[in-house]
Amino acid sequence: KQEVTxxxxxxxVPEGENLVLNCxxxxxxxxxxxxxxxxxxxxxxxxxxxxxxxxxQTSGRLNASLDKSSGRSTLYIAASQPGDSATYLCAVLRxxxxxxxxxxxxxxxxx
Amino acid sequence: EAGVAQSPRYKIIEKRQSVAFWCxxxxxxxxxxxxxxxxxxxxxxxxxxxxxGVVDDSQLPKDRFSAERLKGVDSTLKIxxxxxxxSAVYLCASSLGSGRVNQPQHFGDxxxxxxx
Numbered sequence: 001k002q003e004v005t006x007x008x009x010x011x012x013v014p015e016g017e018n019l020v021l022n023c024x025x026x027x028x029x030x031x032x033x034x035x036x037x038x039x040x041x042x043x044x045x046x047x048x049x050x051x052x053x054x055x056x057q058t059s060g061r062l063n064a065s066l067d068k069s070s071g072r073s074t075l076y077i078a079a080s081q082p083g084d085s086a087t088y089l090c091a092v093l094r095x096x097x098x099x100x101x102x103x104x105x106x107x108x109x110x111x
Numbered sequence: 112e113a114g115v116a117q118s119p120r121y122k123i124i125e126k127r128q129s130v131a132f133w134c135x136x137x138x139x140x141x142x143x144x145x146x147x148x149x150x151x152x153x154x155x156x157x158x159x160x161x162x163x164g165v166v167d168d169s170q171l172p173k174d175r176f177s178a179e180r181l182k183g184v185d186s187t188l189k190i191x192x193x194x195x196x197x198s199a200v201y202l203c204a205s206s207l208g209s210g211r212v213n214q215p216q217h218f219g220d221x222x223x224x225x226x227x
Contacts, residue, residue, distance in 0.1 A: 097166075
């Protein structure tokens with residue numbers, strides 16, 4: 001059974017710092033891994049999608065890495081801004097096309 | 112491009128009452144998903160449609176939850192009767208098709224359901 005874990009559950013850092021969010025999964029048989037952002041009272045916005053054959057993806061100040069063999073992914077946020085404050089969730093796509101989600105990391109960027 | 116539309120945004124009902132949620136996916140998206148997200152948890156897939164057929168409803172509590180997508184476009188999710196543990200945000204998402212594994216899911220803003 002695929003399980004996805006995100007640690008820590010919450011993180012607070014000063015503005016301008018670089019930070020890393022972690023995601024681990026138990027079954028390496030995945031099609032892809034995605035990172036999403038969720039703002040309070042809103043749905044989820046896809047940030048980055050890493051295919052199972054890829055090692056990383058970049059979009060602006062965001063960089064996501066994938067290590068299937070160890071069952072880990074990281075989301076790196078450079079030069080954090082208060083607008084980055086949100087909950088970040090990772091999800092893996094299984095062979096039956098079902099997304100399995102982590103519980104998320106709530107990120108607070110202090111001005 | 113218009114996003115996924117959901118209504119209502121909020122709903123408060125008493126336990127044992129009935130409630131229905133509506134979702135209009137992005138135009139042309141064949142796959143539609145309903146998720147339940149309990150506070151502090153990741154979303155849990157309730158049901159997945161491919162056009163108007165059910166692909167996966169293994170986690171749908173079928174004794175009280177039902178969903179339909181009759182014309183392969185809009186969808187409704189119903190709970191009857193509601194229980195306290197159904198308090199959650201119900202998210203609808205759509206994607207181009209489940210056969211395209213790298214097509215992202217696009218989410219609506221969800222319906223926040225509170226059961227008193």
